[in-house]
Amino acid sequence: MLKLLRPTVRDLAGDLLYTIGLTRADRGAHRLNVVTFHRVLPPAQLREYPLAAIAVSVADFTWFVGYFAEHYTVDTFAGAARRWDAGERPARPFLAITFDDGQRDNALHAVPVLERFGVRASFFVPVQAVEDNETLWHDRLGYAAARLLRTDRAAAARALARLGAPDLADVAATVQGLVERAKGLTPAERDAFVDATERAAGGNARPAWDGMMTWEQLRAMAARGHEVGSHSMTHQLLPQLDDAGLAYEVAESRRVLEAKLGSRVETFCYPNGDADARVVQAVQDAGYARALGTRWGPNEPGANRYQLSRCDMQGATTRTRKGVLSESRLAFRLSPLQPRP
Ligand SMILES: [Zn+2]
Structure with a gap:
């Protein structure tokens, strides 16, 4: 109510x-x-x-x-x-x-x-x-995570686990949440995380x-x-x-x-x-x-x-x-x- x-x-x-x-x-x-x-x-x-x-x-x-x-x-x-x-x-x-x-x-x-x-x-x-x-890093991460979540949820869970990815049910909320969490990493950690997520998704996923x-x-x-x-x-x-x-x-x-x-x-x-x-x-x-x-x-x-x-x-x-x-x-x-x- x-x-x-x-x-x-x-x-x-x-x-x-x-x-x-x-x-x-x-x-x-x-x-x-x-x-x-x-x-x-x-x-x-x-x-x-x-x-x-x-x-x-x-x-x-x-x-x-x-x-x-x-x-x-x-x-x-x-x-x-x-x-x-x-x-x-x-x-x-x-x-x-x-x-x-x-x-x-x-x-x-x-x-x-x-x-x-x-x-x-x-x-x-x-x-x-x-x-x-x-492609700016937040878009690289966003596109790669969204593609992974669409195509291979087990791989997505593994790739995103490093940032303590939340419930994967709501794709949009998960992707937005991931980008926010990645802002807390050092530049080197963030680059490595974005690279790894992109590799898991099969490369740059920008349409x-x-x-x-x-x-x-x-x-x-x-x-x-x-x-x-x-x-x-x-x-x-x-x-x-x-x-x-x-x-x-x-x-x-x-x-x-x-x-x-x-x-x-x-x-x-x-x-x-x-x-x-x-x-x-x-x-x-x-x-x-x-x-x-x-x-x-x-x-x-x-x-x-x-x-x-x-x-x-x-x-x-x-x-x-x-x-x-x-x-x-x-x-x-x-x-x-x-x-x-
Ligand atoms: Zn900006």
Whole structure:
């Protein structure tokens, strides 16, 4: 009974707060809002992609962008943050739409939707991974584990046992849980675990439709007013690196990205949101003007420019218990009333 009641109460409370205006966008004209997406996929690809928490459908994405375009002043992250820092306070507050990881689906499926609504966004790319069309480690692990779980459950149980794999019944939950656990390993342990899981699955299991954006795609997007920022070189968790490794990921990624794009790169986005004082200092020293983490919530005036927060967007958490995308749910999630995870 409680289980049934909770989502109902949540939906009703969200509607009420929205109706009386407490969560409406224009209540936060002094704030800088930043939202995060990773992947935007058509239905067949969405079903095949193993990490549901970082993927939305093209239809859901279109709904999100429509909402943002109606209720906010949408600009790139660098553009919105610069105007916000200069004291501009439009009636419809600033909101920046950001994408992490540089995946090809961003150019193919997200950009056309953004441009249909006449808005520009920011794309944070792992520079060396773009250069090599590499599969990022969380995707390598996700695809390999999902394939193993589909094809050979005994082999999956053996391969995943090292991380204490939970109940294998729910494939999606298992894969997501594995990636979270693998973040706790050292870089060397993680590489070895991903390699071993991939070998057990018969090699790189990324489907043919998937891959990184190309430099041509990124240059074309920048030429149309979108922002391209650095998301490091190889998407390592930066606090785990030594000073040389950190400098490579932070400073070298800016240098290479500027050379590839032929324009200035002002912004950085920490892989997995992981940044300690040493990482923040390295980003500042490398000449970036601002950096984004994954700390939840809108930014209040005076926020630390190198620790700006964002709101991660998902279809599942924006739906009512009846499965309908809800403006009041989204407004609640974007408001400071949403409890911080
Ligand atoms: Zn990332």
